[in-house]
Amino acid sequence: MTVITRFAPSPTGFLHIGGARTALFNWLFACHHGGKFCLRIEDTDKKRSTSDAIKEIIDGLQWLGLQWHGEAIYQSKNRARHTKVVDVLLERNLAYRCYCTPDELIEMREKARSNGLQPRYDGRWRDRSSTEVPTNIRPAIRFKAPRDGSTVINDQVQGNVTVDNEQLDDMVILRADGTPTYMLSAVVDDHDMGITHVIRGDDHLTNAFRQIQVYRALEWNEPAFAHIPLIHGPDGTKMSKRHGSLGIGTYREMGFLPTAIRNYLLRLGWSHGNEEIITTDKAIAWFDFSGIGRAPSRFDLTKLESLNGHYLRELKDEEAVRLIEPILLPQVGQKLTKQQRDRLFVGIGALKLRAKTLLELAESSFFYIAPRPIKISLKAEKHLNENTKRLLYELTQKLQELDNWNSESIENLIREFASSRDLKLNLVAQPLRVSLTGTTVSPSIFEVMVVLGRSETLSRLRDLQT
């Protein structure tokens, strides 16, 4: 049997971190089994679905590298099929028309709640004869759920979970306006698409019971279910659009790498022994349901940053330059010159070690391409005074006469220069760093000088004297 999974987001908002992880798990599971991973956009709620959201979801998944099989499926296009299934259910007396008004339903729920019961539909239209049907109300169609007994789901993550059927009410499967609801269309589409494993957030667990009943009513094969625990915000509650969760696009803008996000998300709620750094190949080879934990986990940006730092360091230098270029562009105002790009390329290796995000990397590399005279930060300025300027002036003379402009000879020269004056190296290096980079923090100042080149180095030093 070929494994077929799907990610089925509703395009009512951005692709958030929890959705991204659900997609990742579905993708990994399919890849692991050599199966197919499908994308289905659940856009049956026309009022809330937007094309912007669809675009964001698609962009986000692509950016994350979660390629789906074939074309994305739009659930709204299957509407005719969904309605047809509703008709079948109606014919077989497995569904019925409900003429309750919205107000009536609200009242019903409030009453149940105040009586300490679970708010749910009481089934008042379940067995009424067609003679007492009001003509002024368009009915919704409800599924005739079993009232006795219980429904068990053998969840791949949660194990056997049982719910008494009396807890489950007759859900609406077709709205009064004739549109199918999620409960119905998800089942129909999963069946039609041949989905073998439904992997989704824990918040869908109770839906699974109702959906299983639909499968059974229709005598369809049930897929396996795997409900994965939710990702909580730092405060321990479900992340939502207005609560701690950011769109995947935001993480991209913050300078995170897809590889890092994938690794982080995978490790959040899934484990393979003590493995922390997990390449995609290994993730595919190792991914299984047994590695998924059952407790929700909290989103920790710091750990993501640390992982991002790791993957940043693994980036090829040219790739790193390519990735920071668009971030640098607004500051530079124009396309980078060849010289600027060359400098970045040579300097980026040392910079990568020091950055956690692409944003930081771009920021820390700016001094290499900044126009003269370079801006000196307030903090850095403190290292410059009459004494140190005089020192740098003298050093400039020496540097001018240096034979070989390479890291080793520069370092030798400066060390000798410092010791000849009975100065600790940092008393020379720090003012030098400030004058060349405008900050107090940078890679080895000798390497910086090599990257800048003799001419630029001397020019920057001379800028200081004026």
Place this chain on the structure above:
RNA sequence: GUCCCCAUCGUCUAGUGGUCCAGGACAUCGGCCUCUCACGCCGAAAACGGGGGUUCGAGUCCCCCUGGGGACGCCA
């Protein structure tokens, strides 16, 4: 409120009855390296929520409590 689920360091987790006075990672704190900051390396502090069982033996199995979460829509 009702139903369902969950519970190991601050966080993510390893642990599937003895090898656990509980291991790893991030974060924190020391130290080394050192021209600054990182990286790297070494080290420290830090957890089985509580109570009952079962068992020769429980972080691991069972029950209760507590705590946390999720679901209760003509949303998905």
